[in-house]
Amino acid sequence: MCGIVGVVGNENATDILVNGLTKLEYRGYDSAGIYVNNQNNQDFLVKATGKIKELKNKITPEVKGSIGIGHTRWATHGIPTIENAHPHLSNDDRFYLVHNGVINNYQELRDDYLADVKFHSQTDTEVVVQLVDRFVVDEGLDTFTAFQKVLHLIDGSYAFLLVDRQNPETLYVAKRKSPLLLGLAQGFNVVTSDAMAMLDQTKDFVELNDGEVVILTQDDYQIFNENNQEVKRDSYHLSVDSEAASKGTYPHFMLKEIDEQPSVMRRISQEYFSSKGEVEVDENIVNSILDSDRIYIVAAGTSYHAGLVGQKIIEKLAGIPVEVHVASEFGYYPPILSRKPFFIFLSQSGETADSRQVLSEVNKKGHPSLTITNVDRSTLSREATYTMLLHAGPEISVASTKAYTAQIAVQAVLAKALSEKSNYESGKQFDLQTQLALVANGMQEIVDEKQLLDDMSRRILTDADNAFYIGRGIDYNVALEAALKLKEISYIHTEGFAAGELKHGTIALIEEGTPVIGFITDKLSAGHTRSNLQEVLSRGAEVFTISMKRVANENDGIILPDVDTLLTPLLSVIPAQLIAYYTSLNRGHDVDQPRNLAKSVTVE
């Protein structure tokens, strides 16, 4: 959450910053701001609450500079006001700072060093810029040394960009736990939370590690580690299609990304199967997992829901016991681990702070790990032992769709590879390549039935106060994801529930007209789920069913083409994604940038 950008050595700094922030908006949009300096003693600070377009409206033509920093905020401390928006500045107007992260000990730092200083915001960030000023002005340190001194005092996570008005040729940069990259462009340099935001300027980036501090100028960068030793590091060239990050003719990224899912399935099939139809996964990953006695999947939000499905797939196809854990819980309250655990981290962005905190403990204990992510070279990817990529293309909409289905498909690939190596029969006999082809075709059929789901949404959801998705087994796992989707963008309080568990209390919420959407894909439990739907029908619920052909009734709301039971989530989630999309639209909300949310959650 929060995105930051910086530029040094380009006369169009303002445009570069605003363009970059627009692409970082998925990281938060409670407020935004820029500071630019034209090196002729002219500088400008512009801030606005709300989205980037509010900021744009406030930027007048004279706001120009050759160095600048920008910020889009996801509020952690202090409500979204102009005062709390970044950049923050020191009281003497000399230092300007943007920050992504959380300073845990800001209150202590303020009490210890700045008791006499008047603060202008409720943020944890302002203390940092005031403290740099104190060390420079009162203690006579140079700016870089003062900055380093402050960094050593901080307990927390950060990506910082600092400008000293008395030296407006230099950007001071620091990173710990929050993502940050340098970008090397023609005649100038940039810095950004996400490479995607600077693709219009450059495709050459330099990675930064935790604890590093950088002096960035128009034509040079010097990286120092925590011991103040200079570190030499070359840039890498990012091969990414910047067109993929545009929504083309679609009204919203989310709809585009829903529609892309059949082709993502085909791409995963291509990437992970040889021309002979053999599954291809790095043998080291397979051996390392087969050498372990239990898999621990760690993830958050939608990725956690994909992990729940992955558990069922891996257990069934590969015969290895799997536990799935919410990252923020596992971090501080881990269960008793097995003797030889293997960890899988699921993260679309590869930057999720809650997962990083777990991975750092896992690394300390020397356990092997695999990150399954959409972003090559992301932090979780670099810090884990192994990586498997989703190949889903950039996902811009805050509500994740194609990353969820890609995560499930890639876990199935992994399960298949494990079974081939270990000769585990049920996996060996599972024709994943054919199934993925069936899935891709099935997805296409469903996305072509959009109108049906728009109609359903208008009929039972658009005016609803709350709602439920229910199912059993793997359908329950999808119900959790379906409910989250609807919550995220329609703001209807929705819960996913194990169909059999509803009667143990929560059924008290069912009243005349409460929407209850049931998933029914498996013969084993179809009858029981239908009984549970009868129980809510008896209490007046509006019931809609998403069923699979082999267990369908004529009254079902939408009937999905048959695929293997283990892969049903890849189809059954699609109507739920579309229901969320249309409900958000019909209620007049911002589909791609729902309130309060941010895509890449880089605070704990």
Add this chain to the structure above:
Amino acid sequence: MCGIVGVVGNENATDILVNGLTKLEYRGYDSAGIYVNNQNNQDFLVKATGKIKELKNKITPEVKGSIGIGHTRWATHGIPTIENAHPHLSNDDRFYLVHNGVINNYQELRDDYLADVKFHSQTDTEVVVQLVDRFVVDEGLDTFTAFQKVLHLIDGSYAFLLVDRQNPETLYVAKRKSPLLLGLAQGFNVVTSDAMAMLDQTKDFVELNDGEVVILTQDDYQIFNENNQEVKRDSYHLSVDSEAASKGTYPHFMLKEIDEQPSVMRRISQEYFSSKGEVEVDENIVNSILDSDRIYIVAAGTSYHAGLVGQKIIEKLAGIPVEVHVASEFGYYPPILSRKPFFIFLSQSGETADSRQVLSEVNKKGHPSLTITNVDRSTLSREATYTMLLHAGPEISVASTKAYTAQIAVQAVLAKALSEKSNYESGKQFDLQTQLALVANGMQEIVDEKQLLDDMSRRILTDADNAFYIGRGIDYNVALEAALKLKEISYIHTEGFAAGELKHGTIALIEEGTPVIGFITDKLSAGHTRSNLQEVLSRGAEVFTISMKRVANENDGIILPDVDTLLTPLLSVIPAQLIAYYTSLNRGHDVDQPRNLAKSVTVE
């Protein structure tokens, strides 16, 4: 769900039935009905929708009989109407039947045998009484034989009471999966779903097993098994205080049961510790668990939430890995089990159908099991290898309170006993007896602060549309239970959330005034939970904190006295129970009998 009663040989059958149904109301109250016959060719059928008091209003003085059956319904098939209320009768008015359970194949039976019969209800039950009639009238079977024939055709669960108008000295009784007991009184006999309902008539009961059929008369009972062999079984005397099931001077059972919790803690301490302070748990249980390699806790609803806490206590004090599963999920989609699993079933009533289904599979596989329950001789208790009792006294309010805290305390007792036997250091050093005394005193302090929670409820909850409870670790587990309590009786859509997980999507639901209640009891995560509360405060939430003294701030809503981290749920849940109670009251709902619910959930 659903409760049934029957009586044979007492002129006051009507009063006995109505009195019994009143005490069974916790099992469902969508509709109720009785049938009585005075053996002089006079009989009466009275039904009403809604609670028992509606039925009482419809019973006129002439409704008298010496044999009768009664039913209170929790609707599974068909909405709650007079037509769907029990007793059901055959079209020729000869047979009357009440049923608790679910007939899965009622549609097939109807198609196969009764295609020409006109039905008067949408229930699964009516088919049974019509089918008995068909076999008697059309095929010439005697009533008992016809009844047995029907039972053999049924796929499902049932407790049945059948009256044949041409033989009104006999009650035909059958049981499979649904609870049912015979009661032997002075000069007459009764039959009931729960002994509690007949304590005014007798304390001598006869257990029935699945598949048995009974011919019950004024002075005799004959039990037959599925092979039609007569089974001899003596009665047992139930030692229970029928006063305990009265609410005394309290306005509601729930408030009484909340207030009883300190004494329940003391009773558990007395029951499970010797006078020398040594923990006393059946050595066979301890040995059987220590002989296993992993514990699987299976439960539903509030008991599931108690199991989540139990997991943390057992893992920490006894060092044994524990998994907790929702019963209805485990039944059809079990995980890969360890080599030597041990099962613990948590069920207040000992009758939960979802858990019974799992236990029956566990027994087939020969795994050892323990039921922790409040009801001695309950089905789960009889079917598991071992039993530990909660000693919480009867819990009448549908929303469980003291059974939850008792379940946690008894799991702690078990963990302590395991550690003593296995010499596991952290458990050996844990002074559970002293901690339970601290807990009992702490509970007393909190229940004495009721007014504060009533005020809080009026301020932020009474008019709320939805709400959240959040916490980390064991606080998260309590948040789940706290949310369920509020859902059950206030009908506010409330979710318990891992504090760190909220930002991964659900935070989109937070708007101006959304109540968010945080639990903060552990130093390890207090700072992080407070950060998460800041995130929702920034978005306008109304925040209330339930914190423990050692991590309290002056602004916390209520501060709990310190107890060991593992036992904090025993204190932190109390304010949540009281918040639910007052919110239900302030919104004008029925605290003890919330809509749609039933206490003992005997369908899957």
